[in-house]
Amino acid sequence: MEQYLDNPWRGRGLGDADIFPLADAGDVARLLQRCPAHAPTPLRDAAALAARLGIARLWLKDERARMGLGSFKALGAAHAIARAAAATGAPDLRHALRGRVHVTASAGNHGLSVAAGARLFGARALVYLSHAVPEAFADRLRARGAEVRRAGADYEASMHAAAEAAEAHGWTLLSDSSWPGYTDAALRVMEGYLQLAAEAAAQIDRPPTHILLQAGVGGLAAAVAAHARHVWGDAPRIIVVEPEAAPALIESIRAGQVVATTGPASGMGRLDCKTASMIALNGLARDADVFITLSEADGLRAADLLAAHGLPTTPSGAAGVAALLAGLELPSEARVMAILSEGPEDG
Secondary structure (H helix, E strand, O other), X not given: OOEEEEOOOOOOOXXXXXXXXXXXXXXXXXXXXXXXXXXXXXXXEOHHHHHHHOOOEEEEEEOOOHHHOOXXXXXXXXXXXXXXXXXXXXXXXXXXXXXXXXXXXXXXXXXXXXXXXXHXXXXXXXXXXXXXXXXXXXXXXXXXXXXXXXXXXXXXXXHHHHHHHHHHHOOEEOOOOXXXXXXXXXXXXXXXXXXXXXXXXXXXXXXXXXXXXXXXXXXXXXXXXXXXXXXXXXXXXXXXEEEOOOOHHHHXXXXXXXXXXXXXXXXXXXXXXXXXXXXXXXXXHHHOOEEEEEOHHHHXXXXXXXXXXXXXXXXXXXXXXXXXXXXXXXXXOOEEEEEEOEOOXXX
16 A cells, blocks of 8 residues: 545535535436446455455455446446437437547547447547557457547557547447536436445445445546445545556645546556546545545555455456555455456456
């Protein structure tokens, strides 16, 4: 564990910010009832891992097979697009968004969710990738029907290109981040992630004492934290985990506002975002207790440990568990929930 910061904003949020993540998953569940690809993902009681890590219980919300897309991101952009389709009132939703273009940038699974949602409702998907993203991932996007363009050396540069293209052509920008003037679509993407949290709350047999949440821009962590507070109140201790190469949230919490960070590329590539989502930051400032960063070695060790227990994933997917290996001290009676957020890259 590289850095550890107790959250000074707990219970309040940041400054004058008034946009928080949504907490009620009811609308998401009602929309997903209309989706034939939807099914709850399992909450795994990882007893052997808990014993290995010296805690009483470890539950892993296993998102590796979510809706055939391989990660929790299937719930985000596709949900936002589905809401837009439903709002048209079209009798056949398969063609509700014909003629529309959804454009985004992606460092991983968000782009797949945009591609899948656009195809399902008759829209086009255009995904900007930085030059650091492997071509194999570009091929996965194309297989889902997306057009792929390359721009910039990192995620932030590709997002800038996507935003410029949306402005120039009148396309719909669908980012999983948020910033001043761009909040509505991002809020709906984050709303989709509430389904994961609601399923876990229904599946778990006892409330967790600790919740470990990995974060890139922070959308997943903020949505799960908001729902956890909605269901369990102040009792669980919520710990947010980032790569030391991309400390966007921990540095923004220190500063009391969104700040851009710098660092080398991280092997926890899905979490390698140098600037936090404004909405996510405000939500986590209110709801999270602790922020920590991990080394690259921490992420790799956790991925190896999970693979040895029959749960293959990436260092990004294993980041919650990595916190336990990196020196985060928890009592032996701790009941911990973490998210296995994606499958292995070759999966």
